[in-house]
Amino acid sequence: MTTLDAAFAVTPRGILERVAIRISDGIITHISGDPISASVLIDPDVLLPGFIDVHIHGGGGADTMDATPDALRAICRAHAKCGTTTLLATTITHGESEIARALVNVADAIDAQDAFCPDGARIGGVHLEGPFIHPLRPGAQPKEHVRVPSYDEWLRHIEHSRGNIRRVTIAAEYAEARPIIEWCWKNNVTVTVGHTTISGDQLAALLNDGPLDATHLFNAMDPIHHRKPGPIPTFLTHPNAMAELIADGHHVHPDVIKMAVAAAGSGHIMAITDAMAGMGQGDGDYVLGGHPVKVAAGKALLLDGTLAGSILGMSTAANNIAAWTECDLLSLAKMTSTNAADRIGRTDIGRIDVGAKADFVRMQGGLSHVGTIIGGRAISI
């Protein structure tokens, strides 16, 4: 058994001061500390729940679609260095056999559990992004592989992943998407609407039947206009909706992030990175979905200038959201960890609580990330 001390910790019951957390076998067994009323700390040594990122294509020079154990390890290590303790390995629109290889590879890694990559983030499952998206809103997804939703193909993806798909990005406006959405609602897989031409009315009708997320809200969907609102106001105001936001300042302007968080509330926003292979690597040439990508000046771009994922780490995303929205630490923990855990049906992560996994981010001196702890063990950052 070990004990972790900190000046403060952000827990579901509020912020505690003079904290001591006992950990046994990677699980939190006891928390002591004094509740404080403030929710903004000036110069804290604070433990937040480990970041959970449900949308990661790559990092550390590797991509989920590389479909090798070493590629997944490189991704898990690169993101752990930025405070991510659980991630969803995210596929891209591609041929069925390429996707199948990636799914089998992730399923094998998950079967190996904590032994797979002890110094990296845990893989909490797969986010299948595409191939069932709309050809008019591909973003950086390879258009040549986009296809109309197929229930039979969906079931084959589930089989290849051995039940590890936790989240699927789909263009929900297709009638053919409906059986897949209903399958997901029955089987606790989150449906996230993205790369889509869906209208606000279509979206509201679906949301009245069950929960839906927005894949990288604002990107790869109709923009908001005050007389032609599109789906964005519905994503931000419907009680069954949750929105991913890429908080790098390139995909969505900071003022718009602030507006989105104010409109939806911190209970309905999840920070994601949508990171690609260049994350943690620096400027250079990479590949996403079989297409060349150039990373320079903090952006990853296809040769035609389309944004192609990000090179963001979650510690920077957390800092950006805190700075741009001036939110308190309880809200920040929700948007960087707890909401994502809840959305993928996990109560054992995403919170500093007795019985949960001992996954933490340590921040000091403002909000600079100084430590990642996964299952009670410090990761070298």
Ligand SMILES: [Zn+2]
């Ligand atoms: Zn996307």
